Amino acid sequence: MQTFQLSASPGHLIRRLHQFSTSLWANIVSEQITSPQFGILNFLADHPGCDQTTLGSSVFLDRASTTEIVGRMTKRGLISRVKDPNDMRRWNLTLTELGYRTYEELAPLSLVQNNCLVEALGKTDQQQFLRYLQEILNVDPALRITDQVRPPLNDGSKLPSTET
Numbered sequence: 001m002q003t004f005q006l007s008a009s010p011g012h013l014i015r016r017l018h019q020f021s022t023s024l025w026a027n028i029v030s031e032q033i034t035s036p037q038f039g040i041l042n043f044l045a046d047h048p049g050c051d052q053t054t055l056g057s058s059v060f061l062d063r064a065s066t067t068e069i070v071g072r073m074t075k076r077g078l079i080s081r082v083k084d085p086n087d088m089r090r091w092n093l094t095l096t097e098l099g100y101r102t103y104e105e106l107a108p109l110s111l112v113q114n115n116c117l118v119e120a121l122g123k124t125d126q127q128q129f130l131r132y133l134q135e136i137l138n139v140d141p142a143l144r145i146t147d148q149v150r151p152p153l154n155d156g157s158k159l160p161s162t163e164t
Helices: 010-029 035-046 052-058 063-075 097-118 123-137
Strands: 079-084 087-095
Touching: 010 035, 010 097, 035 052, 035 063, 035 087, 035 097, 052 063, 052 087, 063 079, 087 097
Parallel strands: none
Antiparallel strands: 079 087
C-alpha cells in the first residue's frame, strides 16, 4: 500500500494551520476569550440589539454552538440578552459595558495575531491566500454535506459511516 503524503494533504495542512492559529490566539490575544467568542463580540459591536439567530449565521456558528457560547458570555457579563418584545421566541443581544471594553482591548491584539499568522508570506501572497480561503469557503453549501457518498474501498465496499 502506498503511504499517504500528509505534506500534500489540504485537510492535514489546514488542521495544522488551525492549531497554529489557536496557539497564536491564546498567546497574543486571550486565553479567556476564544476566537469564536471574539467573533461574537466583533459582530455585536457593529450590530447592537441583533437577534441570536442572525448573530449565529453571521459568524458562521450552528444554532447549538451559538446558544451555548452566548449563554456562557451572558453569564460572564459580556452580553446582555433580552426577549424581543415583538417575538418572544427571539433573543436580542447587546454588548454590556464589560463586553465592549473587552472587545476594544482585544481588537488590536486580534490584528497582531492575524499578521503573525501570515507574516511568512509577502503582501501579495497574503492577499492571494485570503482570496483562496474565501473561494474555498464560498463553495455551494450543498457540496459541503459530510455524509455524501464515500469512495469504495479496494474490495468494492464503502468506508463505514462516522454518523451515530
